[in-house]
Amino acid sequence: MRVLPALPAVAMVTAVGRKTVQKGRLMDFTSTVIIPLLFGSLGIFAVFRLLQWMRMRAYLQEAVVVVTGATSGLGKECAKAFHAAGSKLVLCGRDSEKLKDLVQELSTMTNHRKNTHKPHTVVFDLSDTKTVLNAAEEILKYLGHVDILINNAGISFRGTIVDTGLDVDKKVMETNYFGPIALTKALLPSMIKRRQGHIVAISSVQGKISIPFRSAYAASKHATQAFFDCLRAEVEQYDIDVTVVSPGYIQTNLSLNAVTADGSRYGVMDKNTAEGQTAAEVAQVVLNAVGQKKKEVLVAGLTPSLAVYLRNIFPRLFFTLMATRAKKERKAKDS
Ligand SMILES: NC(=O)C1=CN([C@@H]2O[C@H](COP(=O)(O)OP(=O)(O)OC[C@H]3O[C@@H](n4cnc5c(N)ncnc54)[C@H](OP(=O)(O)O)[C@@H]3O)[C@@H](O)[C@H]2O)C=CC1
Ligand SMILES: CCCCCCCCCCCCCCCC(=O)OCC(=O)COP(=O)(O)O
Secondary structure, rough: OOOHHHHHHHHHHHHHHHHHHHHHHHHHHHHHHHHHHEEEHHHHHHHHHHHHHHHHHHHOEEEEEEEOOOOOOHHHHHHHHHHHHEEEEEEEEHHHHEEEEEHHHHHHOOOOOOOOOEEEEOOOOOOOOOHHHHHHHHHHHHHHHOOOEEEEEOOEEOOOOOOOOOHHHHHHHHHHHHHHHHHHHHHHHHHHHOOOEEEEEEEEEEOOOOOOOHHHHHHHHHHHHHHHHHHHHHHHHHHHEEEEEEEEEEOOOOOOOOEEEEOEEEEOOOOOHHHOOOHHHHHHHHHHHHHHHOEEEEEOOHHHHHHHHHHHHOOHHHHHHHHHHHHHHHHHHHH
């Protein structure tokens, strides 16, 4: 009976002992299983990333890369990024003087660890299908094949649908959609024959959502997204990759060069464009996306990214926001 009062104390000591044993076992388990597993996984991940990086570098080094719209903005920065990675560039544009200046600029970019190449230049207008086809022929004749085609060139648009002539819609579609798909189709058979190639389409957040007063531009970018999504599915069987890049605002001349309802140049540097990401940053994303053979990338700030989700998850709310935006912009213009 005297033992009874001592029981809780014994139980407590036993529980403490059991807890200590459990804690000890847990520590043993942590030090013998969890920590090695964690470090092992981190090590494997680091090796995997390193191998991925090395494979990407090898892929870009010596690759024949065609960049359209290389005379300015994102195209120019892509040219610099791929040149620095050791790719053999074909720089495309409408202005041969600007292309020559770029070749000169690239020649001053030295990379002691990389073998860099003097780019080839091709002058053509994407809105003229004949010149596009001639350019593709010239590229294949001169370089034999194309590894990576970056369909970057494009123009934007500002205007109300009701005031815009069909010729303006056609001009934007010719430049942003028919030109790039003509070039792609012209180079595709040679890629299929080699069972190797990578086609990149620089689309836009506006290939996923439509905002008011950008009808022709948003339509051309939606068409781009759709075409290259179809292409990706069709050419995977030939080991050809397709990457669609959808940037938000980038600090380039895009808004300055935009066409308006009557076909004239908009000539305004928009606030959103001026405050966007730098073209060099986006070019680096393009380079990595190509190196990692990504199927698509959205490169945008928080609001445009949220807008894409909102459009898909709560379309009615998105449409209301766009209608409000349209009314506000119209009022601001009228006043
Ligand atoms: N800036 C932005 O905010 C965003 C841009 N984008 C996309 O990025 C891409 C590059 O535009 P960005 O660098 O911003 O704009 P820029 O105006 O700086 O560059 C556009 C390039 O396209 C070329 N181009 C235009 N029309 C034609 C044509 N008919 N034939 C051949 N080349 C042509 C221009 O050549 P030229 O020098 O002769 O005019 C120029 O090199 C475009 O597809 C654009 O839609 C996507 C999302 C956002
Ligand atoms: C839950 C909160 C949701 C917040 C979302 C609200 C929606 C607000 C609308 C935002 C519109 C973003 C548009 C982005 C457009 C864009 O990034 O376009 C890139 C371009 O191609 C630029 O070309 P442009 O000629 O239009 O300058």
